[in-house]
Amino acid sequence: MGWLQGVNQKVIRGILLSAVTAALFVSGCSSDSDKVNEPKEVSAQGQSISKEEARKQLISGNERFQSGKVIHHDLSEQKHLELAKAQHPFAIVLSCSDSRVPPELVFDQGLGDLFVVRSAGHVLSPETIGSIEYAVEHLHTPYLVVLGHESCGAVKATVEGGHPSGSIGAVTDHIKPVVENVKTKGIDQEELTEKAADENVRQTVAALRKSPIIADAIANGKLAIAGAKYQMISGKVNWLD
Numbered sequence: 001m002g003w004l005q006g007v008n009q010k011v012i013r014g015i016l017l018s019a020v021t022a023a024l025f026v027s028g029c030s031s032d033s034d035k036v037n038e039p040k041e042v043s044a045q046g047q048s049i050s051k052e053e054a055r056k057q058l059i060s061g062n063e064r065f066q067s068g069k070v071i072h073h074d075l076s077e078q079k080h081l082e083l084a085k086a087q088h089p090f091a092i093v094l095s096c097s098d099s100r101v102p103p104e105l106v107f108d109q110g111l112g113d114l115f116v117v118r119s120a121g122h123v124l125s126p127e128t129i130g131s132i133e134y135a136v137e138h139l140h141t142p143y144l145v146v147l148g149h150e151s152c153g154a155v156k157a158t159v160e161g162g163h164p165s166g167s168i169g170a171v172t173d174h175i176k177p178v179v180e181n182v183k184t185k186g187i188d189q190e191e192l193t194e195k196a197a198d199e200n201v202r203q204t205v206a207a208l209r210k211s212p213i214i215a216d217a218i219a220n221g222k223l224a225i226a227g228a229k230y231q232m233i234s235g236k237v238n239w240l241d
């Protein structure tokens with residue numbers, strides 16, 4: 001009973017909060033310059049948004065991130081209550097674990113918007129592929145991005161070679177064939193690292209296309225997949241296809 005009362009109070013507080021927010025919107029007190037800080041009114045709905053719209057939202061989010069004019073995302077109690085019922089992320093992002101490339105920040109998205117899977121060098125494993133397949137099959141998320149980045153430590157370590165300790169070698173072993181594929185005579189390590197990072201994105205996209213669940217969703221027009229690379233200094237995401 002006490003628990004139920006707690007929930008009811010939460011719901012009532014959420015309703016009051018939304019009523020206050022609605023009153024503020026209706027009163028027309030927000031100017032164009034205020035809009036940057038307004039909460040996003042509706043989170044993207046993975047089940048209703050198109051592939052094209054999903055890509056547009058990622059592009060515009062990255063433009064906001066680059067300009068520093070990011071949205072104040074809805075972190076209200078009401079939003080938490082809504083998300084507690086279900087998630088409808090509009091995009092899946094497979095990215096490197098690098099702390100400088102967090103997908104929600106880079107694409108300026110809020111709670112429940114992105115289904116994020118990360119590993120160093122975005123290397124694939126049955127677990128990472130399975131996580132992505134879950135979002136495609138059960139959450140009906142319409143867009144999948146493989147996000148690599150400049151100065152990737154995992155790719156750099158692979159280019160430098162040697163014998164990494166622990167299980168780090170499992171990561172570099174994955175990237176090794178990619179590096180060999182783009183290696184040319186006389187290429188310096190920095191250039192090779194960037195070329196290999198691009199190729200790593202492309203090969204990861206190609207490998208994901210081989211998943212029957214992903215391939216079916218693409219064939220049925222329910223999913224689009226793309227590769228992209230994040231530029232460290234500008235903050236820009238360059239689409240590789």
Ligand SMILES: [Zn+2]
Nearest residue numbers: 096098152153
């Ligand atoms: Zn990286």
